[in-house]
Amino acid sequence: xxxxxxxxxxxxxxxxxxxxxxxxxxxxxxxxxxxxxxxxxxxxxxxxxxxxxxxxxxxxxxxxxxxxxxxxxxxxxxxxxxxxxxxxxxxxxxxxxxxxxxxxxxxxx
Amino acid sequence: xxxxxxxxxxxxxxxxxxxxxxxxxxxxxxxxxxxxxxxxxxxxxxxxxxxxxxxxxxxxxxxxxxxxxxxxxxxxxxxxxxxxxxxxxxxxxxxxxxxxxxxxxxxxxxxxxxx
Numbered sequence: 001x002x003x004x005x006x007x008x009x010x011x012x013x014x015x016x017x018x019x020x021x022x023x024x025x026x027x028x029x030x031x032x033x034x035x036x037x038x039x040x041x042x043x044x045x046x047x048x049x050x051x052x053x054x055x056x057x058x059x060x061x062x063x064x065x066x067x068x069x070x071x072x073x074x075x076x077x078x079x080x081x082x083x084x085x086x087x088x089x090x091x092x093x094x095x096x097x098x099x100x101x102x103x104x105x106x107x108x109x
Numbered sequence: 110x111x112x113x114x115x116x117x118x119x120x121x122x123x124x125x126x127x128x129x130x131x132x133x134x135x136x137x138x139x140x141x142x143x144x145x146x147x148x149x150x151x152x153x154x155x156x157x158x159x160x161x162x163x164x165x166x167x168x169x170x171x172x173x174x175x176x177x178x179x180x181x182x183x184x185x186x187x188x189x190x191x192x193x194x195x196x197x198x199x200x201x202x203x204x205x206x207x208x209x210x211x212x213x214x215x216x217x218x219x220x221x222x223x224x
Binding site for chain 1: 113144150152153154167199201207209210211213214215216217218
C-alpha cells in the first residue's frame with residue numbers, strides 16, 4: 001500500500017506559466033513533507049519542505065501548500081523555467097522517508 | 110564538496126555473480142540509506158542505518174545485505190545477482206532519521222545490469 005502517491009506521471013507547461021505538482025498521502029502521522037528534484041543521470045536533490053503544523057512554505061519561485069484535512073500537498077513553481085524540467089518527488093519523513101513515484105515536469109520555451 | 114560518493118557508476122553482472130556497491134559521505138551524517146529506482150517508479154528503500162553500528166530492513170531487502178563499516182561508509186552487497194535486481198541504486202545520507210525535516214543527500218547512483 002503506497003503511502004505517498006503522485007498520480008500524475010507527467011506535466012507539460014509553457015515557460016513563464018505556473019507549474020503545479022500534486023501529492024497525496026494516507027498516513028496522518030507524517031510530520032514533514034519534502035520535495036526533491038532529479039535530473040537524468042544524477043541523484044535527487046532537496047528542494048523544499050513543509051512541517052505538518054504549517055499550511056504553506058515559500059522559497060523563491062517554489063511554494064509548497066499542505067491541506068491536512070484532504071491529506072494533499074502541492075508544489076507550485078512560478079514562473080516556470082526550462083531549467084525546471086526534471087522529475088519531482090514528494091516524500092514524507094516519518095521514521096524513514098517514503099517517496100512517491102515522481103512527476104516528470106517539462107517546461108517548454 | 111564531495112557529499113555522497115558512490116562507486117562504481119556502472120556495472121554489468123552475470124546472473125549468480127556477487128558484488129558490493131560502495132558509498133561514502135563526508136558530511137558527518139549519522140544516517141545512511143540504500144534505495145533502488147526502477148523505470149517509472151519512485152525510490153524504494155532497501156536498507157538503512159540510523160546510526161553507526163545499526164542497520165534495518167526497508168521496503169525491499171530480499172537479496173541484499175548491508176554493512177555500516179564506520180560513520181562514513183555504508184555498503185550494499187548482492188550475494189547472488191538476479192535479473193530482477195537490474196536497477197539504479199542510490200545511496201543517501203542525512204543528519205538523522207525520524208520525524209524531522211532533515212533532507213537526505215543523494216549520490217549520483219550506480220547503474221547495475223544483470224544478464
